[in-house]
Amino acid sequence: MGRDREMVELHDQLQKADRVAIAAVGMGGVGKTTLARQYAKAYEGEYPGGIWWVAGRSVATEIVGYAARSIGLEELDPSWDEARVVQHYLARWEERFPGRKLLVLDDVAEYRDVKGYLPRSGAFQVLMTTRVRMQISRLELGVLRPSAAFRLLRQLMEDDDRLRSDIPSAKALCKWLGYLPLAIELVGRYLAETGTIAGVLAELRAKSLAARAIDEVPEEMDYGRNVEAAIALSWEPLDERVRLVLGMVSVFAIGPIELGWVRDCLPEVEDVGEVLDRGLVKRSLLSRLEDGRYQMHALVREFVAVRRDGTLGERFVRVMTEIAQTIPQEVTLEQQKTLQDIEQHLVEAATYTSCLEQQTNSVRIFTGLVYFYESQNQWKLSKKWNKEFLKFSESHFGSYHSVTADALNNLGVVHYRTGDYKKATRLYHKAINIWKLSSGENSINVAKGLNNLAVLQRTLGQYHDAETSLLQVVKTFEEIYGRTHADTTIAISNLADVYNLLRNYEEAEKLFQFVLETNKVERPKDRLTIAKNLNNLGTLYKSTKIYKKAESLYAEALEIVKSFLGHDHIFTAAILNNLAGVYRELGNHIRAERLYLEALEIRTTKLGCTHIDTARTLNDLSLLYFYMKQLDKAISHMSGANQIFKEVLGENNLSTVTSEQSLAYMKQVKTQIAGS
Structure with a gap:
């Protein structure tokens, strides 16, 4: 890529400073990201603690994603802001992998945007690419030197005879292209297939009459016209099928793109993979990453965006909606790893408002993002996308539509989880009232809303109100789903919990026993749900001073939870706390203290x-x-x-x-x- 000298200089700077920026002020296509990628690959062995590559526009989300894949996520205090969450996981990265580590932030807009996310201690090196001057150690990356640009063109053409026969034209071509790596790569790939150097130079000049030869390369020079002409040179020979695929890729966000997603968008194109590799990667209109995924340069994307088929946005939204529909409300650790790469494309899809309005289930774009962010304890982003969901729903469906009630209810859940019970109460009631009007008093939606409200009422100590709400929920679920349905058993368990708090122990025991036995028969593989049932029944027996039964049930639940969620999960802490209470009542104070302290450490750390x-x-x-x-x-x-x-x-x-x-x-x- 003609950057050998810069590669060495970059490495030297990283030995002297813990933060270095690759800066190319005002320029695109100069090779900042390429140089950073080549550096990370060439010097991988010098960073035994690992290399995390994150986009500058979504640092918090992507760092949490890396944490999910390599060190595991934790339940953190919902009141923490993004910067604190990031610092927590950077510290965990340092604890788990104490060797030297490299954090790469690609395409940073402003230093202040990422300052709070940078490591504050530990064996970290930080490498950023940017178009602005930052007041830190930086490598000012200009265009290629003329000799390096010539060597790059020669390497790409793979034809020394043609190059030697017209060296003056080759040098003039590199000069006209501003010595920009992207432009030279595009034209070099084109020349490798067809044309003469002099002929291509004349064609480029014709495509960009306003452009002029560059005698000197000012630092702030905008090479947009020249790059556009270079991209046009590769674009024009493409047939309609290849242009369709390229246009489809340009609809996606700037980030790794799965082959399967493009195939799903273009079912009528049988050989999408071949088109991507032979038609686009070969011409440098697209990059193929080491893991087999694809990525488009921002300048190519901008060029294609104004020339692509206008209906491609609808295809993109349709496929993203289908993916979003598969995101469950409770996202597991394995699912987080998979969803990490789709997040930025779901965000992109959410901007296609006119296309969203044509999709029946397009609101799942918003709920999918909400579920994903909640799984990572990113409550601000969850709240943001819940509000976007509400805004879209009110605009598209109206203020009193059932879908709008869904958005209000989801926003209520976020406020409940973050401890704002007054707002949660108001939002729950508003959603329930809309559902009553749109779906009827005894609808599933009303029942689900009342179930959320009852959980909040229980937390606030409003036990009789919670009982009233849950009795209606159980009645509705039984009539529609049947008594053994999963949703029905959850509502029955919630009701039993309230009866326990109201000291109606006989009714609570009967309901807890029913739920436990039902789940053992109907859902034997759902071990975590069974653990919750065991824990609930143990709590009842603790309340009624049947301590040996309580101890046995808590111990069984604890074994399941530790095996599935680990020794430091908040559910583990809940059972430890309950079991400690049993030992306290049995007079085993030493053991009780140990378990309480263990539970307190987990809850203080995680919550x-x-x-x-x-x-x-x-x-x-x-x-x-x-x-x-x-x-x-x-x-x-x-x-x-x-x-x-x-x-x-x-x-x-x-x-x-x-x-x-x-x-x-x-x-x-x-x-x-x-x-x-």
């Missing part, structure tokens, strides 16, 4: 110090210390729990009031002991 579940463990651990007569620890932990309850749930919530009473009693006991 944050101010999360409601963290508060519950602090509350339970405080009671244990009180039983152990360690009053200072008991008061300290209860004080922390009370503060969180007060801030999250409000002054009048049952958990807030109870913890306040416990705290006052503990302080009273301490005063009495001190007085005696």
Whole structure:
């Protein structure tokens, strides 16, 4: 690629500074990304800790994606912003792979856009490509030197005899193309197949009459006309079939593109793979990456975009919608790895508003993005795309349409997960009211909305309201789905949980037992759901002081959850906390303390110090210390729990009031002991 000297200089700079930018101010097609890719490949052995390549426009999403593939994702505090999430996973990367690491940020618009995402410590080198001057160590990448441009053209033509026969024209051609690598590569590929050097130069000049020969190459020079002429030279000989495929690829976002996606968009083209490789990659209109996927240069994409068939956007949206429909609400770790590469194309599809309106299930583009971002704890992006979903739905379907209610309900879930219970309540009620008007009082939609509302009511301590909501949910699901359907059993389990909190233990046990036995028969492979059922039943037996049964059920659930989700998952923490409560009541305080502390560490790490579940463990651990007569620890932990309850749930919530009473009693006991 004619950049041997720059490659060495780049490596030298990275030895002296931990952050280096490959800058080419104002230029496209100069080879910034190509140089970075070649460097990462050539010096891979010097970075034993790994190399992560991320797009400058979506640093947070792509770093989380790398974390999902290499070190595993965690449940983090929903209140964390993107920068904090990124810093957490960079630190985990450093812990897991302490050797030297390279983080490449491709096409950074401004340094301030990525500053918060850069490693703050550890054995990291950061390489950025950009079109702006950054106040960090940088390699100013201009066009190729004339001799390097000539060698590149010679290499691409693979015909020394033709080149030697007209060296003056070859040098003039390189000069007219501004010594830009992309332009030279496009023309060189063309010359490898047909034409004379002098003839091609004359043709290029004819295509760009406004362009002039370049005597000097100013740093800020815009070579757009020359590159456009070079791309046109490769475009014009293409037949309609090849142009159709190239146009289809240009609709996708700038990023890796799967062959299968293009095939699905163009079912009438039988040999899409051959067209891509022989018709486009060979002419440098497209790049084939090492993993077999394809990528188009931004300048080629811009050229093709104004010349492609206008209906290709509809095909793209249709295929993206089909993919989005396969994204489940609960995205697993394996699915996250697969979806990482589709995310930027789903975002691109969401911009084709007119095409979206023609697709029946186009809203799945939005919900697919929401589910993906929620799986990575990127709540700001989840909220953003929920709002985009709501905006699109209100515009296309109307404010009182069932789909608009879906958007309101989904936005309510995000607010619930991030602890904004007032907004969640308002959004849930608004969605339910729309569903009642559009679908009827006893519809599935109303039942699902009421189920979400009941979970929120339970969290707020509004147990009787939750019971009323869930009784209607169970009735609707039983009438439509039947009693053993998965959705019905979830609602029944939620109702049993409320009965347990209301101390209606007999009814709670009957329902919990039914759900557990039903899932064992109907869904025996769904081990995590069965673990949840075991945990719920164990909680009932703990409430009724049947501790040995509770211990056995918790132990069985814990074994399943650890095997499926790991030792540091928040579900693991929940069961550890419950099991610790059993040991506390059995008088095994040492074992109870160990489990509580383990649960507290997981919840503090994964959910944050101010999360409601963290508060519950602090509350339970405080009671244990009180039983152990360690009053200072008991008061300290209860004080922390009370503060969180007060801030999250409000002054009048049952958990807030109870913890306040416990705290006052503990302080009273301490005063009495001190007085005696």
